[in-house]
Amino acid sequence: DVKVTQSSRYLVKRTGEKVFLECVQDMDHENMFWYRQDPGLGLRLIYFSYDVKMKEKGDIPEGYSVSREKKERFSLILESASTNQTSMYLCASRELGAQYFGPGTRLLVL
């Protein structure tokens, strides 16, 4: 079975802090994705990566950056966290069309 893990299930940070969300997949997938999920807005794509050191902006990249130094790891970085970045963050990897999601990180920015 594909396994996608995220570094934290719950995270509380203060406004202005730099936040790292880590995602690791164990199936050698080339494509990895970061989404945020908010009530009434569904899932929105922040960034995705189709290879090591490659990244592409999704629909809402503002305020975020990403890093893909190794194939199995895709990191989402909030350079200076703001309260409007309080959300559920979901990482996924992809093979043969289907995406495999991690359990999610619920981030609260105070």
Place this chain on the structure above:
Amino acid sequence: SQQGEEDPQALSIQEGENATMNCSYKTSINNLQWYRQNSGRGLVHLILIRSNEREKHSGRLRVTLDTSKKSSSLLITASRAADTASYFCATDARSGGSNYKLTFGKGTLLTVNP
């Protein structure tokens, strides 16, 4: 940008009944997928239907795709309380080069009452 839109937003049925959820989309797609999300968890892939397919089955799930109407439906037969979850459709369209990305709808919340 939201591609798929699910209908209804919420659905409540009794155990044993069938549940039907619909998804409409706007642009050409490579395939359409359905996912399930239990409360507060990640999404789980259920089924994928390609643009040249019209119907697909997987266990108690039946998915149809009508590309002329740009719509899909997900039928869950003989529902169980454990089917209670949010269900999302996702459209897969070319994003550039050979890379594809999924665009998710806002989901249908299905409640199956025992």
